[in-house]
Amino acid sequence: MAIWLTQDSKVLVQGMTGSEGRKHTQRMLTSGTKIVGGVTPGKGGQTVEFEGDANQPVFDSVAEAVEKTGADVSVIFVPARGTKAAVVEAVDAGVPLVVVITEGVPVHDTAAFFQYAQDKGSTRIIGPNCPGIITPGRSNVGIIPANITQQGPIGLVSKSGTLTYQLMYELRDLGFSTNVGIGGDPIIGTTHIDCLAAYQEDPETKAVVLVGEIGGDAEERAAAFIQENVTKPVVAYVAGFTAPEGKTMGHAGAIVSGSSGTAAAKKEALEAAGVRVGRTPSETARLMREVVASL
Amino acid sequence: MNVFGGITACDAVANGILQAYQLLEQAGTPVKLPIVVRLDGNNAELGHQILDDFAATLREGSIQRVETMDDAARRAAELAATGQGQGA
Numbered sequence: 001m002a003i004w005l006t007q008d009s010k011v012l013v014q015g016m017t018g019s020e021g022r023k024h025t026q027r028m029l030t031s032g033t034k035i036v037g038g039v040t041p042g043k044g045g046q047t048v049e050f051e052g053d054a055n056q057p058v059f060d061s062v063a064e065a066v067e068k069t070g071a072d073v074s075v076i077f078v079p080a081r082g083t084k085a086a087v088v089e090a091v092d093a094g095v096p097l098v099v100v101i102t103e104g105v106p107v108h109d110t111a112a113f114f115q116y117a118q119d120k121g122s123t124r125i126i127g128p129n130c131p132g133i134i135t136p137g138r139s140n141v142g143i144i145p146a147n148i149t150q151q152g153p154i155g156l157v158s159k160s161g162t163l164t165y166q167l168m169y170e171l172r173d174l175g176f177s178t179n180v181g182i183g184g185d186p187i188i189g190t191t192h193i194d195c196l197a198a199y200q201e202d203p204e205t206k207a208v209v210l211v212g213e214i215g216g217d218a219e220e221r222a223a224a225f226i227q228e229n230v231t232k233p234v235v236a237y238v239a240g241f242t243a244p245e246g247k248t249m250g251h252a253g254a255i256v257s258g259s260s261g262t263a264a265a266k267k268e269a270l271e272a273a274g275v276r277v278g279r280t281p282s283e284t285a286r287l288m289r290e291v292v293a294s295l
Numbered sequence: 296m297n298v299f300g301g302i303t304a305c306d307a308v309a310n311g312i313l314q315a316y317q318l319l320e321q322a323g324t325p326v327k328l329p330i331v332v333r334l335d336g337n338n339a340e341l342g343h344q345i346l347d348d349f350a351a352t353l354r355e356g357s358i359q360r361v362e363t364m365d366d367a368a369r370r371a372a373e374l375a376a377t378g379q380g381q382g383a
Contacts, residue, residue: 131301165299165336166364
């Protein structure tokens with residue numbers, strides 16, 4: 001099962017003809033993802049060559065690509081200035097899952113395309129500014145390294161790409177159902193709560209790792225959600241215990257404002273909801289090991 | 296420096312450290328503080344090799360390679376606390 005992404009997912013790459021799009025399409029193909037084509041306006045009819053006899057057709061529009069290929073996922077490697085238009089096009093084409101890798105998308109653009117997708121009600125957006133989603137061994141959409149872990153019982157949701165990789169690697173012997181990098185921008189599509197709800201329903205997922213960081217109140221809201229709705233064990237890590245107030249730490253959304261958004265407050269809220277919180281990524285992995293051993 | 300090589304592989308990071316060292320040397324502002332490095336993930340072995348070869352050409356302790364993120368944090372804290380990080 002896993003969540004949202006399976007071995008049967010048919011994936012379009014918006015921006016496949018660009019250098020990043022091309023490089024990561026090759027990586028996704030190599031890790032087993034079923035890529036069905038690319039979209040670049042004005043380059044329809046071209047073919048992009050890939051190793052492994054996996055050449056890909058390019059279409060002018062997402063609508064045309066969906067009609068010809070039956071794609072049900074689109075991953076966006078379009079530069080920031082074109083990202084909003086690219087997402088709107090995918091939403092209009094009715095693509096159920098749109099993964100926005102692009103960094104530096106204006107917050108106002110994200111607000112607009114996310115609201116647009118919500119109004120249409122048929123598209124889930126992951127990102128922007130995220131590493132994507134991987135269901136190990138089956139499909140990989142985005143830029144997450146595929147060969148550092150394997151299939152297994154743990155679900156992971158994270159704001160941080162690198163901490164996702166760290167935990168995937170530390171727990172590689174146990175393995176993961178799905179890993180979702182939701183991104184660290186102030187406004188994002190899919191949230192911790194969306195992922196927790198999906199993992200709770202997914203029979204393959206037995207336990208969940210949640211990685212948060214300073215800024216906003218997503219972790220506090222996730223804690224409240226866990227308290228009410230999640231019966232599977234959850235282990236968490238919150239990055240930024242030593243972060244100074246008022247300084248953006250890497251991600252635009254990662255900032256402690258006054259007394260709100262601190263790592264300590266998030267840890268406290270999660271622990272109050274019965275979540276075990278590690279002090280370091282390695283300790284978090286150890287806690288998850290104990291949880292899985294006791295299942 | 297703590298890197299889990301994903302998209303940016305470890306050999307690229309190691310070469311980046313090497314080039315930064317050389318650039319700063321040429322600019323007359325050489326690196327004086329020890330650097331603790333943990334590299335894991337994509338092309339980690341190649342990155343280790345590049346760093347180890349380069350470190351062998353420097354004063355001992357200039358680049359200290361450790362295996363895990365926890366070790367790196369511990370080592371950097373030790374260097375800072377004991378003043379070994381004062382440099383030449």
